[in-house]
Amino acid sequence: MTNPAGIGPAIQVQGVEKSFKNLHVLRGVDFEVAPGSIFALLGSNGAGKTTMVKILSTLLKADAGTCTVNGFDVDAEPLKIRESISLTGQFAAVDEILTGRENLVLVAKLRHLKAPGNVADDLLARFNLTEAGPRKVGTYSGGMRRRLDIAMSLIGQPKVIFLDEPTTGLDPEARLDVWRIIKDLSTQGTTVLLTTQYLDEAEQLADRIAILHEGRIIANGTLAELKQLLPPAKVEYVEKQPTLEEIFLALVGNNSKEPSGDRS
């Protein structure tokens, strides 16, 4: 749908290997991501998730294998790829000294868009940041930073978005905010590749999940398919206890949709 051929996967990874000195981080990774879907790369710390994302977003070069994004080869046409993707790295890549609005204007200008101010104002409104817009990002809470960070990634309407551990370090409310944003993106046809170490995050969001372990994909499928890899579930009756997250959200009153502007 999104690549020059008009068909085929949005992301295609074949036999990718990458080493840092003696550390063999990726040992032959293969997977494909369908256009408009949410794909989760699940793995523990050090599994190579970030390295994979960096290769796909043209920040690192693979030692072996091929990768295409939107039909463009990462080695041959990195510029074409940069025009059609966005990277939201592991740590909110925002400029703390600038205001939220200035951060958005900066990215809009670097993407050579017309009317960068309007682009910024629209995104501030969409991400509940209008009020915080004129304030320095240094005063933002973790959740606000992440929202701004993702908003910066949406500028220029990239067809593929890479989100590297988008909810690490966020409180439960901010986490739900980010989940909602990611679901919205996918509804609008954006392909999302996200990495996470949280199983429930992959379960909640992803159309397909690939488990990256010791540099290889050891499982890849929908949640239902992955569940079939294990022996059929034994039926047990267990009293349903509320999770701590449910208790926390009930106590702090999750009905307030408008996230607070305070540092949390």
Place this chain on the structure above:
Amino acid sequence: MKTHFLADTTVLLGRSMRHIFRSVDTIITTAITPIALMLLFVYVFGGAIMGETENYVNYLLPGIMLIAIASGIAYTALRVFTDMSSGIFERFQSMPIARSSVLWAHVLTSLVANGLSLVIIVLIALAMGFRTSANVLEWLAVIGILALFTLALTWIAIIAGMAAKSVDGATGFSYPLIFLPFISSAFVPTETMPGPVRAFAENQPVTSIVNTIQDLFSGQPVGSGIWVALGWCVGILVVAYAFAMMTYRRKIN
């Protein structure tokens, strides 16, 4: 994409200039230590060193300016380090921009910021009795040498900012550079120094640069010294730039 290089560099320069004007203290701190040194050396040691204080300002100013530049570039290293560690560098690199403009914006910012500190220092020096017979051409030569020196040290700062693992590592490299003018002709003539120290002082870059600027300010012929000074600046610049590019490529590979 060379086409966007100027536009992208301008946008990113605007960003770093905002950083500077929102933390004016970086310019003040850069200027304040050299100014304090200038006051100390002129009004406390000056009488003993030179017998009179007014001429000593004229003698001292070039060295003070080099100290200011050497401490000013530490902020460039700090800004580059912050970009690297905050992930904003990677964000820029993953965008369809002229990639080198990210570094060049820092280089231009360094030139502007150091230029501002130097203007403050020269104004104070004028108030302290600094006088020069330099004409427009000689002033331009002074500005050119200082800009070249700033450029050379800025690329060293960029290496430090990219390679550093901590804030201290990013800025620590500047201390020896700040110290270099003390072992040169910047404060006292090299003739009074014992053999090995004198040999070092006379053959390190700061002395030739200081002597050239002193000559330009006082209307003396600069002689071949200016070529030695320019040679040092260009030499350091080329080597630092090459190493910076090497470090940069290692970062993105």
